């Protein structure tokens with residue numbers, strides 16, 4: 762099993778890059794439809810969100826399968842979520858606004874959905890910066906607590922998605938449902954661990 766999963770590593774890296782290469786291909790051959798800038802935002806934003814919830818799904822999979830070798834995959838998918846989010850933000854800053862900071866400032870003040878995007882982005886940035894092994898070692902127990910913020914990032918990203926949507930709510934509702942299921946799973950594991958820990962506490966002597 763470990764052998765197979767290790768073999769999957771290079772394939773996973775290629776898989777993570779496919780949406781990016783696909784986008785480059787479509788930009789090169791002018792395949793982005795009638796509103797290419799919007800299509801660019803949508804694709805990058807959607808892929809960032811997809812990688813966020815793939816990252817979130819790793820811990821439940823690890824708990825169910827008891828396979829410990831998935832930590833590297835969690836890091837890879839988390840970094841991909843950050844990578845696509847960074848391109849998405851760069852698209853907004855450069856393609857939409859040509860780095861005109863005054864206009865960007867006004868737009869951010871007027872568009873509340875962007876605030877949620879910024880919250881989500883800063884959390885993913887923090888998580889990406891603290892993801893290397895040396896950072897994990899240095900941060901000790903704080904690392905785990907910090908990385909739980911990924912749930913807040915995912916919720917903020919979904920709020921950002923909801924808020925800017927003009928029509929069909931089905932997609933963000935689906936993402937929200939997935940996050941609730943994953944959070945529910947974490948909650949159940951936490952409750953089970955707490956009950957086990959209480960059972961193992963030495964009984965007080967009267």
Ligand code: HEM
Pocket residue numbers: 799802803804805806807809810846849850853875877878879881882885918921922925
């Ligand atoms: C982790 C951070 C972020 C994630 C996961 C994310 C994700 C998304 C998603 C899923 C959409 C909707 C795409 C669709 O309609 O299918 C979207 C739209 C958008 N996002 Fe973000 N976003 C993030 C951060 C940001 C930030 C920081 C900004 C700007 C500073 C931003 C600017 C936009 C804009 C302008 C749109 C609207 C695109 C349009 O329909 O014209 N996003 N984002």
